[in-house]
Amino acid sequence: MSQTPEPPVERSAPTSADVARLAGVSRATVSYVLNNTPAVRISEPTRLRVRAAAEELGYVPHAAARSLRAGRTRTVVVPTPGHPGGPLPGRFLDDFETELRRLEYTVVQYGSTGLDGDEAARAWAELRPVAVVCLGETQPTRHGVRLLRRSGARAVVTLGPRGTEGAHSLVMDQRRIGACAAAHLLRRGRRAIGVVLPEDPGAARLARPRLEGARAAAAGAGARIAPLPMAYEEEPAAALAARWRSLELDAVYAYDDAYAMLLMRALQDEGVDVPRETAVVGAGDLLLGRLLRPRLSTVRIDTMSGGDLAGLVDRAVREPGAPARERELMAARPVHRESS
Known part of the structure; x- marks a missing residue:
């Protein structure tokens, strides 16, 4: 039994x-x-x-009990980017969160896809964070920053193409990257430049201002800029390479190193000589780009480190009365190699 x-x-x-x-x-x-x-x-x-x-x-x-005793939480809400391939590399985010934990903050990643600025701010405020650091595409409005402040957030930090009133704003002007790439190609004597526009929604959001930057750099040089939509897959790259000579382009800025390597391989498979017929430039300075033949020219993007950003958040939390500031986070410079 x-x-x-x-x-x-x-x-x-x-x-x-x-x-x-x-x-x-x-x-x-x-x-x-x-x-x-x-x-x-x-x-x-x-x-x-x-x-x-x-x-x-x-x-x-018990974090909640500790927060009650202290009168505030040690929670930092970090809304996650809506799409992969955002403006910051994974290593940056890893260093940022590691340093925040070392400073004894609890990092909470919040999926904000589908929420607009004010709706997202209300959702973040429900967690009563001591700080909110917006690194993705969902950014609070001026009203959202006020709401977060009234809910107890001592610091609101935003990262985007422009600042937000009331927040510590880190400005990443993506136009600089496109302008830097185009200027490098112009100095190399190229006058018909294609600019790859990724079809991935997250990358497309960054690609549009990079295209604007390339157009601005070419405007006074009598050069032509041609937008080139392309998905990050072998077949679309091969299809673009197959009609390359009909486009009459002598250079391409391919959004970033990953797209540049994909397209350069497709062009070579099609018999297009790089760089004699077409110069190729990426962005991001990936190690793999240096291992290709020809070695890939690129735009190196310099930003503050993740640890530095964590330190900025900590100072803003400890000094909540300090005036919110706007500062440039990013600089771009060309790295000339064999592909251009």
Whole structure:
């Protein structure tokens, strides 16, 4: 006759009182140690004993309770970009979040796809963050910044093509990248320049101002700029390469290094000589571009580091009364190699 197994006994979560008993200290000492309270001096042996007890019991401080005691959270909301291939590389974002965690902030990524500025700001405000850092395409309006401030956010940081009133605004003018690429090709004597426009929605958002920058650079040089829509796949690249000579172009700025490498390979397969017939320039200075033959010319994009941005957020949180500022985040410079 089978026996019905008894359900496992659920153990209650360990508390700071459990840690205090195991370590032989007071609950206040546990709080000071685990919250790294700077104003209270605790001996190193006691710190080690408390941390060992917490580790043994599997105790984790309750973030909400800690926030209530402190009067504010340590949560930084980072809305996630709506599409891959955004304006910042993954390494930047990794460094940014790692440094925020080192500074004892809790980073919460928030999927904001489909939300407009004010609607997104209300959703972020519900989490009562100490800071909101908008690195993607969803940006708060001036009203949204005020709403976040009234909800307790000490800092609102935005990154985009233009600043937002009331926020610490980091301006990334994508036009500079296109202008830099076109200017380099013009200096190399090219006068009929194609500009690849990715069909991916996220990349397209950045490609449009890069096209504007290329057009502005070519305007006074009597050069022609031809937009070239292309998906990031082999077949569209091959189709574009197949009709290349009919376009009568002597150069191409291919949005970024990935698109440039894809198109350059397709052009070579079609028998188009790079750079004799067509010069090719990308952007981003990927290592793989230096390993190709011919080596890929590119636009190097210089920005602040992720760690520097985390430091800016921390200063803004600690000095909430400081006036919001707007600053340039990005510089672009050409890197001439064999493909141009």
